[in-house]
Amino acid sequence: MSTASTDAIAIVDGERHGAVNAAYADLYGFSRPDDLVGEPWDRRLAEDERSRLEREILPSCRSEGYWRGTITGRRRDGTTVSHELSIARLTDDQYVCTAREAAGEERTGRDAREHTRLLERAFDAVEDIVYVFDEDGDAVLWNATLREVTGYTDSEIAGLEPAELIAPEERERGSDSGSGSDAGGCLDQLGDRQVDLVTKDGERVPHEFRGTTFEDRETGRIYRCGVARDVTDRTERERQLRTTRRFNEELVENAPFGMFRLDDELRITYENQRAEEIIGLPENEQESEAIGTDIRDLPSIAETGQADLFTRLKDGETIEFEFPFESIYGKEAYFTGRGVPLYRDDEFEGAILMAIDISERRRRERQLERQRDELETLNRINELLLEITRDLFASPTRTEIEQTVCDRLATSDLYQFAWIGAPETGGQRIVPRANAGIDEGYVETVTVTTAGEETGQGPAGRAFRSGEVQVSQNIRTDPTFEPWRDAALERGVESAAAVPLVHGDRTYGILAVYATRPLAFSRREQSGFEVLGEAVGFAINAIEEHALLFADTIVELEFEVTDSGLVFVRASDRLACEIDITGYVESASGTWSVYLTVDGAEPAAVREVATADPDVERARVVADEGETGLLEFAMNGPAVTELAEHGAMLTSGYADDGRGRFCIEAPQTTDIRQLSDRLQTAYPKSTLVAQREFDRPVQKPIEIRQSIADRLTDRQQEALQRAYHAGYFEWPRRSTAGDIADSMDISETTFHYHLRNALETLATAFVGELH
Known part of the structure; x- marks a missing residue:
């Protein structure tokens, strides 16, 4: 009925419009009834009429059931309309309203509404967004473009604050300016600016806003209207232009060659980073002093007679150049390049210079000749070092190895003399063990130590502490060589080098070499000496290990360890069990496989403790x-590493409830104090409880084992030892071939290959030869 009626009818539900017909919407200047649904009822009343609701209208409806009278309403565009209003109460919170324009105003209202519809159609014809907001921030008029761009419906737009259509940062800017609470002022604050319009889906669309404020003379109300133009395409073009410009600037600034811009007087107006390097910009300067300088006035250009060459640029000539150059800061360089004149409207306006610094190339060319001479010397040195390395393994003792090295170095014409020293037992002084050459008592008179004091700051002391080759290329000026300078110069020594004799983490001593020429030890030469030091250390270590196998006198050390840093002790303490080490094998990768039995705890629990230990790379339960x-x-870990480097071996070891006992055997020639100190440093809660020395006669079984071991490759020995300790030969087997192959990091087929060859060697020795 309300839809078909020509009267304006509305259902008021609570305080809001629940339903309205077209006549009611048209009465208040709305094109669609839905735009009024949900709006507070009193918003369509003039401000001075709203007080009548509570004072007169609603009380009459509650007591009499209806109210009838004339009232002034407020249209959407802010104008007022007088109409006759009838209200009937349906329920306590629902009313039906019937309105009709008062006599005399009906035609005026129709004309006003027709004018509004004409204005709306005109707005819709504009491609840009057109909007009008009243002083309360309510949208009064807008065109279809606003709906199309934002995705909001007319009713949604009517319920929005203007600020909700604008990016958050623009709202904050309006708030900072003091107009953040004024929704209309938010748009007015934009002026002629570009901001992002936020759509219903959250998308940002850049728009350029142009707006103004006006006053309705009839009502005195203030309105804000404006136009917003989509500038997406323009913004993208500007972004692309900025990107292209930035790329060009970065290309020039980071070009691998120097680039200069000259003005019409050939003054430098720009230089890129590479050009500044050529000119020589000091580190503490932000801008080169060459800016504004006539390039022909640069000293190196003027002094070399190249000024006229650059003058030819003014005649439109492209020039090419190559000459030595010294910057205004004294930096020497050599560069080549090209200059191109620039013209505008047939008038010379400057030039572009591109210069490539070829100083390095020129220096390399000069160095080539020096390097040819150095290479010949280096080849001689390398040949000498190789010969010495070959001779090492023909020497049966450490003393002979050390003397051989010194003799070979001293007999060459490359070095004056050489000596090898090692720290004295229990002290820090490096004591000479071997020397050769013309030293005129130098070795016996100097004092060198391993500590950081003055006598330990020279090449020898630093080499021992660092484990790296150390040199003094010019003894006359090297402050660290002060304690020995006079003695060295008296003997004609100009440079010296010290080479650590290392194997693994152990330094056996140092080799000191002296030359009568400064800068005698180049980088390559130092690398050669580094290899020699490692070879000597390896040879000494091999002799010590060999000494343990064949020594008649053996030193046995017995340690008691309660240090939880040792995994065996910690596991036995945590699990209240007994752990017994049955053997260990060194792998090709340098790790050690330690085999142990456990009694009183589940093997899996021991494995969990070991897995968390930093010294254990992996652990597995064999049985x-x-x-x-x-x-x-x-x-x-440090325990097995120290044993190996000192030529010692663990003969027995067990741990019970956090207390362990470990027996170690070492040859008599081993530095027992150093071995003991290093083990106690690694595990502070350990005590040397016994040290015994005994004779071990050479027995035939040992000779047999050694002779057989000499026939096995390292991999064959490792495969055989792992198989034995892991229970591969027991029945039933405790470890499969796959288990052992995994521990060796090889395939199962390769393991079988090494094991079969090892077993064949054993069978040949015991079944074939002995039989």
């Missing part, structure tokens, strides 16, 4: 028999 079993630890 699990409840609270006993066999395990394998792959270790790379």
Whole structure:
């Protein structure tokens, strides 16, 4: 009925319009009824009429059930309309309203509404967004473009604050300016500016706003209207232009060649970073002093007679140049380049210079000749070092190795003399062990130490501490060589080098070499000496290990360890069990596989403790028999490393409830104090409880084992030892071939190959030869 009626009818539900017909919407200047649904009822009343609701209208409806009278309403565009209003109460919160324009105003209202519709159609014909907001921030008029761009419906736009259509940062800017609470002022604050319009989906669309404020003379109300133009395409073009310009600037600034811009008087107006390097910009300067300088006045150009060459640029000639150059800061360089004149409207306006610094190339050319001479010397040095390295392994003792090295170096015409020293037992002084050459008592008179004091700051002391080759290329000026300078210069020594004799983490001593020429030890030469030092250290280590196998006198050390840093002790303490080390094998990768039995705890629990230990790379259970079993630890800790580097071996070891006992055998020639100190440094809660020395006669079984071991390759020995310790030969087997192959990091087929060859060697020795 309300839809078909020509009267204006509305259902008021609570305080808002619940339903309205077209006549009611048209009465208040709305093109669609839905635009009024949900709007507060009193918003369509003039401000001075709103008080009548609570004072007169609603009380009459509640008591009489209806109210009838004339009232002034407010249209959407802010104008007022007088109409006859009838209100009937349906329920306590629902009313039906019937309105009709008062006599005399009906035609005026129709004309006003027709004018509004004409204005709306005109707005819709504009491609840009057109908007009008009243002083309360309510949208009064807008065109279809606003709906199309933002995705909002007319009713949604009517309920929005203007600020909700604008990017958040623009709202904050309006708030900072003091107009953040004034929704209309938010748009007015934009002026002629570009901001992002935010759509219903959250998309940002750049628009350029142009707006103004006006006053309705009839009502005195203030309105804000404006136009917003989509500038997406223009913004993208500007972005592309900025990107292109930035790319060109970065290209020029980071070009691998120098680039200069000259004005019409050939003054430097721009230089890129590479050009500044050519000119020589000091580190503490932000801008080159060459800016504004006539390029022909630069000293190197004027002094070399090249000024006229650059003058030819003014005649439109492209020039090419190559000459030495010294910057205004004294930096020497040599560069080549090209200059191109620039014209505008047939008038010379400057030039572009591109210069490539070829100083390095020129220096390399000069160095080539020096390097040819140095290369010949280096080849001689390398040949000498190779010969010495070959001779090392023909020397049966450490003393002979050290003397051989010194003799070979001293007999060449490259060096004056050489000596090898090692720290004295229990002290820091490096004591000479071998020397050769014309030193005129130098070695016996100087004092060198391993500590950081003055006598330990020279090449020898630094080499021993760092484990790296150290040199003094010019003894006359090297402050660290002060304690020995006079003695060295008296003997004609100009440079010296010290080479650490290392194997693994152990330094056996140092080799000191002296030459009568400064700068005698180039980088390549130092690398050669580094290899020699490692070879000597390896040879000494091999002799010490060999000494343990064949020594008649053996030193046995017994340690008691309660340090939880040792995984065996920690596991036995945490699990209240007994752990017994049955053997260990060194792998090709340098790790050690330690085999151990456990009694009183589950092997899996021991494995969990070991897995968390930094010295254990991996752990596996070989055999699990409840609270006993066999395990394998792959270790790379200080204990096994120190033993190997000192030529010692662990003969027995066990740990019970956090207390361990370990027996170690070493040849008599081993530095026992150093070995003991290093083990106690690694595990502070360890005590040397016994040190015994005994004779070990050479027995035939040892000779047999050694002779057989000499026939096996390293991999064959490793495969055989791992198979034995891991229970491969037991029945049933405790480890499969795959298990052992995994521990060796090889395939199962390769393991079988090494094991079969090892077993064949054993069978040949025991079944073939002995039979």
